Amino acid sequence: MKKICVTGFIILLVFAQLQAQNIDKLKEKYRESIVKAMKKYNVAGASLVLVHGDQTIWTEGFGFANKANQTKATADTKFMLASVSKVFTATALMKLHEQGKLDIEKPLKKYLPQFNMPSRFKAKGPITPKQVLTHHAGLPSDILRGMLCDSPEDFTQVVHYLNNTQAASAPNLIHSYSNPGYSLLGHTIQQVSGQPYAKALQQTIFKPLKMKNSGIYNGGTYPSNFTQFYNHKGVLGQELPIRDIPAGAIYSTANDLGRFIKVMFNNRLLQQHTRQQIFSYQNKDIALDLGNKQGLCWFLKEDAQLGQIFSHNGGTQHVRTQIAVIPELALGGAILTNSSNGGKVRKVLKRLLKEYAQIKKLNTSKKIKPFGRDFRKYQIVKKDAQDLEKYAGFYANPSIGIFEIKLVNDTLQAQLGNVFGQFIPTQQSDFLVKVPGPGIIPSVRMSFQNVQGHLVFIQTQATGSKELLGNKVSLAPLDQSWKNKAGHYKVINKLPGETLILSNFQIINKGNHLLLQFKENVTGSSQSAALQPTNNREGYTLGLGRQAGTYFKFTKNAQGKQIFHIYGYQMVKQ
Incomplete structure (x- = not known):
């Protein structure tokens, strides 16, 4: 018996040593991958953490926090989190919910009585904190006036901006990402806790978890050990303070984020029932979300090996970040970058989690049904013009305005932005895309569906992920x-x-609608929105989802000039 025990112990020891060697190889593989990607895409600095249970498996910095003086990025370099900040706002709010100080299912106005945003959807019920957490409250996507400023207004001013606009959609109609929504949640945390948002975060999260290198940056001198920021060419840039602090102005380090990730797997910060609520599929009944899944704040993807992966990305002028956790496997990580092209680097995080799980033989107990179709196999069919005619017409997209799907020679076709495509029917009742040059693109399918009273035009990837491209x-x-x-x-x-954030505004008469065109100053790209009048001076932007349903109005100044109000901006006609 003693020999068997000794033999078993030796086998376990050898197995543990082999695993450790494999993890060392994994680190070296991803170290090389990250450095290579940073060099290719002009990413100056990055920092990463990998956590399993209560153990930090790997934490490391790459490149430079400051290129000019050759200060290296480390696991303790402070980076702006951008929209990963929302995860902390959600956590603080859910702590108040757990303590019985608020109920996320009750009307938001109960806790924030200043909130009086007009709505043309009042019959659909009041907005709740839960709807705001999941981006289903129908709030405007952004209040852009004052968002980036040397000395920003207090984020609590957002409620007044919202009270002077209107709801963008009915609650629980569709996922529509909203930055001002998280400012409302931060404001709610202040009201309910009786202390400033920054102090509430410090007392609720940072201090208990010993996150000594985390806080809020809202202008002025950077804290010590703070990174510099770089544009897509690797040139030093300026990261401006953000008004919407609860949505995007928290800074942290890889080591501090590792401490935060660990408590997502135990009861140290939040009780199990609260964590289960956060990490659960919240929008399964929202048909217009097309199966894209959302937790409370966290975005949800499913993997046959890993199960449910909850993550959140962040991005500002020069920052790209990501945090991801797999609660069932007690596995998670984060990656922070200080450059505009950092999105090319942060993509490694989920691959790293997957390969680590394979080494440790971690697998989900959930049965994740993979997407069942092989898009490489298809059969083209002929459809009568009568069957296709119902799909022809004008469609609204919040980013490009209006596009028209035409029926030409018994074939549907459209010009979406700079891309022309013909839609070829298949036996599966969807359509292949045929474009000039390459011809048929087998990796995507287009389809038309009637969803909640809307005829929508949908793009499906070979992975099964869907995107709503427009509504008729x-x-x-x-x-x-x-x-x-x-x-x-x-x-x-x-x-x-x-x-x-936006400039070069122009309203163009398209005959059957007005098209608002503008320049997005951070990226330099041009965007458009279709304006739908509702009376002789007001209206909203057409489409479904983010940036759709944005309220606008026209007034006249003392000189009789047209004043255009949208996104918090007031503009005079030139």
């Missing part, structure tokens, strides 16, 4: 008063020290 809309000729609103507009309510 009815357009009528504009009357002369609306045609007269066409022209160039200039922002006139810019705050001192503000950097405008």
